[in-house]
Amino acid sequence: MTQTIKTYRTLRFGAWILGLLCAATLGFFAWQSFYPVRATDGWSYAVIHRDVAKAASLMPLDDGSLLVTQELKDGLGSIVRIHGNGKREVVVGNLSKPDGMVATRGGWVFSQESDNAPVSFLKDGVVTELFRGENVQGLWVEGDDLYAIEDRKPTGRLMRYRWSDQSLSVLRDQVQEGESIVRCTDGRMLYTEKKKGVVRELTDDGQDPVVLAGLNKPTFLMCDERGLWINEDSTHRARLLLVDPQGKQQTILSFLKAPQSIVPTGRGTYLLAEGGRNRVLELAPEAHTVAP
Incomplete structure (x- = not known):
């Protein structure tokens, strides 16, 4: 007992x-x-759009509206236009993880982060397939060249599409979860390898040196006069980092959840897609005030 x-x-x-x-x-x-997102001293933020499912890429338009890719899979994804009055309309539907988006030639190119999915061109309501890839995420356009990078492991590709002859070239074929590619103001072309936690420079000799290391799942990159902006695609305690032209790294936002793209608004502030919380933030330096 x-x-x-x-x-x-x-x-x-x-x-x-x-x-x-x-x-x-x-x-x-x-x-x-x-836990609420925290901004470093000298910066503030506000939530400007909620209930934006898996918000990924952002494209502010001249009329004050905003294009957003909603990165849902299995044909549930879409590109949505949010008007200044808050009204929303689906621009393109039935997509599978629409992700990257860049403006060019009077329209927009967008990718889908799915197997054998097309990279497409949207103009005047018409969608035209350009080429196909495997989990294409980041896009960048320069004149006749459209760059695309695949979020795959271990054999992701960095590709270049030529508008003039519709040719597709593979520039790199061993990229570990590439998510973003961008040309910076200093002339360097940079891309991320999320799995390795690094940012590399795309060089003519193929060496592609590491520019930054020790990052937590780096995803979208953006360059402007303040330096290199980096979002970390982590679902817990992710950061928005800024590396200034002198190489000093600063955490601008912390405690983010799966942040995706960051874009300038043209009025001195930035928009950031926080896909893990289905919302869009506006980020402002202390010279500007963002009303909550």
């Missing part, structure tokens, strides 16, 4: 400890999910 009581007490204590651990784990993940 005594042994039975001891066994019961041991089991009850074990169950209590297990329950405590489960509660602590759930509490930790809840804290990670709901």
